[in-house]
Amino acid sequence: LVQRRRHHNMSPLSVDLLSACSAQRELLRAVHRCPLDLYTPGSKDLRDAIANYKVWLPTLTEGGEGEQGEQGAKPALDVAWVWHLHRLNPRCYRDDCTRALGTVVEVEEPFAFTEEIGGATAGAGEDSRGTTRLEIGFDVEECAARQAQFLWQVRWREYSCSVFVEAAVSRYVQMLQLMRQHPTTFIVPTYDMDLVWHAHMGFPNSYLRDCVEVCGRSIGHDDTANDRTLGSRLDCGTK
Incomplete structure (x- = not known):
C-alpha cells in the first residue's frame, strides 16, 4: 500500500509533493521531446x-493491491502521459477505477515511466476477451490538447529550486484552506500552485483524504478553465 508521508512536520498533506513536482516536470519534458503526437x-x-x-492500468490491480512494484510495472511514456491526464479529473478517475477495477489505483511514484514509447504496452490491439478494460468518463484527447502548453508555464529555472517549490506547496495549502x-x-491558482495541485492529484486516494x-x-479540478487572457474567468477569479 502507498504509505502516507507528511510533506514536512507542519504540513497537513500526506505525500511528498516536492519530489512529485520534480517527477511531474520530468514527465512533461519527456512527452514534449518524444517523437509521438500526444497532444492533438x-x-x-x-x-x-x-x-x-x-488495458495497462488494470494490470496494476492483478496482485490485489494496485501497487507499482518492480520496474516492469512502470508504464511506457505515452501511457504515463494518459494516466497523468486521467488523474487531472480526480472525481472521474475515482469513478472510472471503481467501476472497472473495484479500487482506486494509487502508486508510490505516480509520474514514473519507462523510455519505451509507441505501442510498448502489449495487449491493446489484441483480442482482449477476459481482460479488464478501463473506460474513461471524459474526453481525455481534449485534455491532452489543453495540457500541451503547461510545460511552458513551469519550465523556468526557479521550478528546479527546492526552496521555491516548498513555498509553492505552502501557498497551495493556503489555497485549499x-x-x-x-x-x-x-479561486485561481498561480502556475506554481497549479504544478503542486497536479502533483497532489497524482496520489488520488491521498488527495481525497487530504482535501x-x-x-x-x-475538491474537483476543472482544466477546461485555462484561458488567462484579460477579462477571462481565470483573470477575474480570486488569486
Whole structure:
C-alpha cells in the first residue's frame, strides 16, 4: 500500500509533493521531446496511447493491491502521459477505477515511466476477451490538447529550486484552506500552485483524504478553465 508521508512536520498533506513536482516536470519534458503526437485530438499516436492505457492500468490491480512494484510495472511514456491526464479529473478517475477495477489505483511514484514509447504496452490491439478494460468518463484527447502548453508555464529555472517549490506547496495549502473558508468562490491558482495541485492529484486516494482534512470536502479540478487572457474567468477569479 502507498504509505502516507507528511510533506514536512507542519504540513497537513500526506505525500511528498516536492519530489512529485520534480517527477511531474520530468514527465512533461519527456512527452514534449518524444517523437509521438500526444497532444492533438484524433492523432493516431494519442489514440493508441489511450487504448494501451485502458488495458495497462488494470494490470496494476492483478496482485490485489494496485501497487507499482518492480520496474516492469512502470508504464511506457505515452501511457504515463494518459494516466497523468486521467488523474487531472480526480472525481472521474475515482469513478472510472471503481467501476472497472473495484479500487482506486494509487502508486508510490505516480509520474514514473519507462523510455519505451509507441505501442510498448502489449495487449491493446489484441483480442482482449477476459481482460479488464478501463473506460474513461471524459474526453481525455481534449485534455491532452489543453495540457500541451503547461510545460511552458513551469519550465523556468526557479521550478528546479527546492526552496521555491516548498513555498509553492505552502501557498497551495493556503489555497485549499481558502476553499474551505469560501466554498462558492472561484479561486485561481498561480502556475506554481497549479504544478503542486497536479502533483497532489497524482496520489488520488491521498488527495481525497487530504482535501477532506484541509477543506472538509473533496475538491474537483476543472482544466477546461485555462484561458488567462484579460477579462477571462481565470483573470477575474480570486488569486
